[in-house]
Each structure stands twice: as C-alpha cells, then as structure tokens.
Amino acid sequence: MTKKSHDTVRLSMQERIETGEWALGALIPGEVELAAEYGCARTTINRALQALANNGMLIRKRKGGTRVCEMPVRQAKFAIPIVREQVEATGNKYSHKVLSSILKAPPAPVISRLNLHPKDKAFYLETVHLADNRPFAYEERWVNLKAVPTILTAPLSEISANEWLVKSVPFSSGDVVFSAINADQKIANSIEATLGTAIFVVERTTWYKKEFITTLKLFYKEGFQLYTRL
Amino acid sequence: MTKKSHDTVRLSMQERIETGEWALGALIPGEVELAAEYGCARTTINRALQALANNGMLIRKRKGGTRVCEMPVRQAKFAIPIVREQVEATGNKYSHKVLSSILKAPPAPVISRLNLHPKDKAFYLETVHLADNRPFAYEERWVNLKAVPTILTAPLSEISANEWLVKSVPFSSGDVVFSAINADQKIANSIEATLGTAIFVVERTTWYKKEFITTLKLFYKEGFQLYTRL
DNA sequence: AAATATATTATGTGCATACATAATAGCAAT
DNA sequence: ATTGCTATTATGTATGCACATAATATATTT
Numbered sequence: 001m002t003k004k005s006h007d008t009v010r011l012s013m014q015e016r017i018e019t020g021e022w023a024l025g026a027l028i029p030g031e032v033e034l035a036a037e038y039g040c041a042r043t044t045i046n047r048a049l050q051a052l053a054n055n056g057m058l059i060r061k062r063k064g065g066t067r068v069c070e071m072p073v074r075q076a077k078f079a080i081p082i083v084r085e086q087v088e089a090t091g092n093k094y095s096h097k098v099l100s101s102i103l104k105a106p107p108a109p110v111i112s113r114l115n116l117h118p119k120d121k122a123f124y125l126e127t128v129h130l131a132d133n134r135p136f137a138y139e140e141r142w143v144n145l146k147a148v149p150t151i152l153t154a155p156l157s158e159i160s161a162n163e164w165l166v167k168s169v170p171f172s173s174g175d176v177v178f179s180a181i182n183a184d185q186k187i188a189n190s191i192e193a194t195l196g197t198a199i200f201v202v203e204r205t206t207w208y209k210k211e212f213i214t215t216l217k218l219f220y221k222e223g224f225q226l227y228t229r230l
Numbered sequence: 231m232t233k234k235s236h237d238t239v240r241l242s243m244q245e246r247i248e249t250g251e252w253a254l255g256a257l258i259p260g261e262v263e264l265a266a267e268y269g270c271a272r273t274t275i276n277r278a279l280q281a282l283a284n285n286g287m288l289i290r291k292r293k294g295g296t297r298v299c300e301m302p303v304r305q306a307k308f309a310i311p312i313v314r315e316q317v318e319a320t321g322n323k324y325s326h327k328v329l330s331s332i333l334k335a336p337p338a339p340v341i342s343r344l345n346l347h348p349k350d351k352a353f354y355l356e357t358v359h360l361a362d363n364r365p366f367a368y369e370e371r372w373v374n375l376k377a378v379p380t381i382l383t384a385p386l387s388e389i390s391a392n393e394w395l396v397k398s399v400p401f402s403s404g405d406v407v408f409s410a411i412n413a414d415q416k417i418a419n420s421i422e423a424t425l426g427t428a429i430f431v432v433e434r435t436t437w438y439k440k441e442f443i444t445t446l447k448l449f450y451k452e453g454f455q456l457y458t459r460l
Numbered sequence: 461a462a463a464t465a466t467a468t469t470a471t472g473t474g475c476a477t478a479c480a481t482a483a484t485a486g487c488a489a490t
Numbered sequence: 491a492t493t494g495c496t497a498t499t500a501t502g503t504a505t506g507c508a509c510a511t512a513a514t515a516t517a518t519t520t
Contacts, residue, residue: 004503006503007503017400018401030470030471044503057401060470062472063468063470063513064513065470065471072400072401074404075308076309077307078305079305080303080306080460170254171247175459176457177457179430179454179455180410180411180450198410199428223409224410225408226407228405230310236474260500270475271474272475272476274474276501276502276503277473279501280502290501291482292501294482296500
C-alpha cells in the first residue's frame with residue numbers, strides 16, 4: 001500500500017466509473033473529499049483525476065467540479081504503419097524494390113497537398129514492398145524537395161524512403177486517410193492482384209512545422225488487415 | 231512567466247527534440263540540470279518529461295537517464311467510429327433501419343470471438359445506417375445475451391444498438407480491424423452498391439472485464455474514407 | 461427586476477522536501 | 491576472470507503549502 005498510490009487511486013476510480021457507481025454524467029466528489037476518503041494528499045488525487053480526464057473519462061471544470069464524461073468517446077491509438085514492421089510482424093523477410101524515381105511536375109492534387117507552386121517539380125517514387133519476395137504493398141510517393149533536398153542522394157535501394165524520412169525528419173506530424181478501392185491495371189500488376197480486387201489504401205501526408213514533407217499512397221495486397229486496440 | 235510553466239517547459243523541450251538539438255537516441259540532461267537551466271523546480275521538469283515520455287518522444291530509465299526515442303513511433307489517435315456522428319459530420323440527417331433481429335446460434339467464428347459455448351444462442355442484428363435516407367453503411371452484429379440480456383427489450387428501432395450499448399456499458403474495451411473486401415450480393419443490395427465494388431470494412435469486438443459484449447462488421451458505402459491525424 | 465460588485469469554491473499550478481527504487485559502476489573476494 | 495556486495499545516481503512518488511484562476515452564488519446597487 002506504500003507504493004504507487006496515485007496509480008492505485010486512479011485504478012480504483014476507474015473501476016467506480018466502469019461499474020457505474022459513478023454514473024454517466026454524474027458529479028463526483030471534490031478533491032479534498034476524495035483525499036480524505038483515500039487517505040492521501042490532494043495532490044495525489046489531483047494527479048489521478050487529471051490522468052482520467054486526459055483519458056477522456058472525466059470532464060473537469062473549475063468550480064463546477066468533476067463529472068463523468070456523458071458521451072464516452074473511446075479512442076484508439078495505433079502506430080503509424082511502417083511497412084517493414086508490418087511485414088516482419090508476420091514473420092516474413094522484408095525487402096523492397098524501387099520501380100521508378102524521377103523528378104517531375106506533380107499533378108494538381110499533389111501540388112495543393114504539398115503546398116507547392118504550380119511550376120515546382122517534386123521527387124516521385126514508385127516502390128513495391130515485398131514479404132519473402134512476394135508483393136505486399138505498392139507505394140506511390142511525392143517528396144517536397146524544398147523541405148528535404150538531401151533525399152536525392154539517399155541510398156533508396158537499401159533503405160526505404162519511408163524509413164529514411166523518419167530518421168531525417170523524426171517528429172513530423174501528419175494526417176492519414178484509410179479507404180478501399182478496386183485495383184486498376186497498374187496496381188494489379190504491381191502487387192500481382194486481379195483487376196478489380198478490393199484494395200486497402202492508406203494515404204498519408206506529413207509535414208514539419210507547416211512545411212510539407214511528403215505525401216504517399218499505399219496499396220496493400222488483398223486480404224490485408226489493419227489491427228488496433230482500444 | 232507566472233503561468234503554466236510546465237507547459238512552457240514541455241513545449242520548449244519538444245522543440246529541442248524536433249529541431250534535432252537533442253538528436254535521435256541522444257541522452258538529454260538530467261532533471262536537476264534542466265531545472266537549473268529553466269529556473270524552476272525539479273517537479274516541474276519531471277512533469278514535462280513524463281508527459282513527453284507518455285507521448286512516445288522520450289524514453290526514461292532510472293539511473294540510465296532520459297533519451298530521445300530512437301525509433302519514433304508516431305501514434306495516431308482516433309475516436310471509435312460511431313456511425314451516427316460520421317453521418318452528421320457530413321451535414322446529413324442520420325437514421326437507421328433494422329432489417330432483421332433474431333435470436334439464433336452464431337457461426338463458429340463468432341462463437342469463439344464472443345467466448346460462447348457451442349450451443350449458446352446470441353442476438354443477431356442486421357441494420358442499415360442511412361444518411362439523408364440514402365444507404366451509408368450496413369451492419370451485422372452479434373450481441374452476447376449473457377452479458378447484456380436487457381438489449382432484448384431495448385427500442386432498437388429508435389436508438390441504434392451501437393448507441394444503446396455505449397450507454398449501457400459505457401467504458402468497455404475492444405479491438406478494431408480495418409480491411410477492404412469486394413461487395414458480395416447481400417452487401418451490394420443492402421447499401422445499393424454494384425457487385426464487386428471495393429468496400430471499406432470495420433470489424434469491432436468489445437468486452438467489459440473479460441466478458442464479451444458484442445462483435446460487429448460494418449460495411450461502408452463505396453467512397454467512404456476514414457480520416458485521422460497524427 | 462436588472463445590472464453590478466463581491467465572496468466563495470473547486471480545480472490548476474508551482475515549489476521545497478523527503479524518501480523510494482532501479483540500474484549502474486566500482487570494489488572486493490573467491 | 492567471475493561472482494557478489496555496496497555505493498552512487500537519476501528518476502519515481504508522495505506530501506504540505508501557497509497562490510492562481512475560473513465559474514458560480516450571493517449580496518448590493520440602480
């Protein structure tokens with residue numbers, strides 16, 4: 001009992017929420033009261049309550065007190081998919097092959113997504129990711145050279161553009177869109193799928209401090225599943 | 231300077247990581263040293279560092295000190311999709327229609343997923359979610375009656391099973407799988423799609439304290455996209 | 461009654477202090 | 491060299507205290 005009291009308190013409170021002792025939307029006792037009940041300092045209670053509030057289980061207001069969140073929004077966290085790890089997680093050997101890499105003017109949607117001027121060129125890469133030498137995913141990527149000019153000299157046949165960028169611009173932010181499309185001829189060829197097969201698609205755009213780095217589409221081989229836990 | 235110092239400190243440190251002043255994998259100064267540098271108490275530094283560690287940017291070890299995470303895993307958070315909110319977010323009016331609801335013995339995969347005995351029956355629901363009276367998603371759901379017997383008396387034509395369950399078993403946990411399939415005849419009919427169209431699928435299983443509540447598959451109308459931010 | 465000022469209250473934050481704990485480094489004994 | 495003890499060190503946790511801040515309730519004024 002002499003250890004990790006804030007943890008114990010937090011878990012206890014979480015249970016009180018989950019069991020409904022503290023009902024949805026209900027006002028729970030104040031910090032001082034809880035401190036007395038649990039026999040610890042208000043600081044400790046505060047820490048536990050803030051953690052639960054971060055978690056979305058509680059909503060806290062000055063003076064108004066703390067209440068259980070009315071519309072509980074469970075949020076899932078998942079790691080941004082790095083293809084090599086996805087492959088290795090299945091126990092297969094990862095490799096990749098660069099199909100093409102050229103400098104050219106991107107189409108309009110990419111220009112706007114990377115915030116480029118209409119005449120700017122960008123670096124375009126087509127890559128196939130392989131699991132035990134069989135196609136796993138096909139990637140189309142645009143890189144903003146103004147942000148990462150050094151990628152032109154990167155050894156992209158050894159290290160994938162994805163990983164090279166992660167190491168060069170480590171803590172960028174971005175957005176991700178998941179969707180499903182029917183394979184067109186190009187995709188079908190790249191991952192050895194039948195024309196029209198349902199393909200899981202991930203589009204990702206990343207930037208670093210308002211400067212856009214890269215945007216890409218990943219087309220996964222049929223049967224691919226993305227797993228997450230809440 | 232008299233306000234939210236832990237916040238300021240945290241943001242400052244985050245910047246030092248992002249700009250590479252504290253490089254990937256590098257050991258950063260100890261708490262006392264940082265406290266001296268920032269001119270605040272060690273407690274405040276500790277709070278900021280712990281927040282960044284929670285975020286996955288730092289890795290902390292007793293004695294070993296704190297270092298920048300070598301393999302930065304950006305993690306996305308997203309709210310577990312509640313169909314009604316997805317529809318309303320697009321500015322459309324939500325409604326739903328229950329196609330069928332019966333008590334019957336589930337197929338083997340569902341039995342194992344819901345941890346049922348082979349002869350147990352479960353509650354099976356087919357629902358279509360509508361946006362402005364046009365199909366938006368088709369849902370197949372199994373509910374474990376041992377866990378939530380009262381669902382049999384719930385007014386499921388007014389409130390969707392999803393929302394009813396969220397309110398009854400508010401803080402359950404679960405897992406989610408995303409994938410893509412080609413529409414079969416049943417799905418195609420339900421959401422007015424063409425046979426073979428690529429369909430975005432979400433499978434979700436939720437439980438509460440080791441007891442399984444429900445498992446469901448959601449088939450979204452073609453063109454659906456799930457958006458997330460890192 | 462409506463508008464304004466004031467007191468009250470619950471949470472938010474920062475600090476100094478004390479002790480706990482895990483992991484390492486260094487030393488000693490075999 | 492290997493093993494095992496011990497000291498050191500950086501982080502982890504808990505507490506008491508003081509003051510800040512936001513939101514509400516109450517009293518006061520017009």
